[in-house]
Amino acid sequence: LTSIRRCEFSEDGKRLLGVTEKRTGQLSNIVVYDIDNSSPDAPQPSEPTLRIVVDELPRVTVAGFSYLSKYIITGHENGSVAQWDAKTGELLNEVYSHEDGMAVTDLQWSADRTYFLTASKDKTAKLHDTNTMEVLKTYVADTPLNSAAITPEPTNYVILGGGQAAMDVTTTSARQGKFEARFYHKVFEEEVGRVRGHFGPLNYVAVSPDGKCYCSGGEDGYVRVHHFDPPYFDFKFEVEREREARTGAVGY
Known part of the structure; x- marks a missing residue:
């Protein structure tokens, strides 16, 4: 046995994905179980319906199901992102989205799972198209990132979290350690607040899921829940206001 590094449900809640740790003599595995969630007492399978042995790629750090469980997307310790067929386990695509050797630390989805956001130790977060794996947007921070989330429509933001390495925290003030949550405009890639x-x-x-609040978990042992004020929902770039005035459309 080896430790589990990541667990994720599919969009419909009927499949469960787990990523096992790579250790001496054991390769990293992606295991998928078809689960019965009809009742708490329903029997569950003891064997996975799919096992992907990750032998040709570096260790998997994050993973998740795409829309309709069509793909499994994985992030790796070398900064690459891979796309797998969720039925057969075939490797379909691999892209080097982040700086070589800088691990992908998080992967989170848009509401419809047609695109996803990765965070990395290379101080960037990148928005990818689920089908093509193309990098659509890049958000550049000034500190290594541990996590990145997408706000649901009608707002257009991504939230990034990270900071100085935990081993150095005792000698660093909060401001110098860069322990803020950073907000970026999803389309324009500009930082709008911390x-x-x-x-x-x-x-x-x-x-x-309703986009009315977000939470952050820190090395300091606290989970902070922040509720958004009305100005957050009203804020628009000038080009967005002009577009809404011209077309009557909301969002981007």
Whole structure:
């Protein structure tokens, strides 16, 4: 046996994915189980319906199902991102989205899972098309990133979290350690604001499905829940306001 590094449900909740740790004598595996969630007492399978042995790629750090469980997307310790057939386990595509040797630390989806966001130790987060694996947008930070989340429509933001390495935190102030959650415009790739509060690196950020709040978990041992004020929903770039005035459309 080896440890599990990541667990994810499919969009419909009927499949469960797990990523096993690469250790001496054992390769990293992606295992998929078809689960019965009809009742708490329903029997569950003891063997996976799919096992992908990751022998030709570096260790898997993050993974998840795409829309309709068509693909499994994985991020790796060398900064690459891979696309697998979720039925056969065939490797379909591999792209080197992040700087070589800089691990992918998080992978989160848009609401419809047609695109996804990766965070990396190379101080960037990148928005990818699920089908083509093309990098659509790049968000550049000034610190290694541990997590990145996408806000649901009608807002157009991504939230990034990271900070100075935990081993160096004791000698660093919160400002110098860059322990803020960073907000970027999803389309224009520009940073629009930061939220302080943690006094250690942010290890994870997540947005509520209704988009009304987000939470951040830090190395300091706290989970902070932030509720968005009305100005957050009203903020628009000038080009967005002009477009809405011209077409009557909301969003981008």
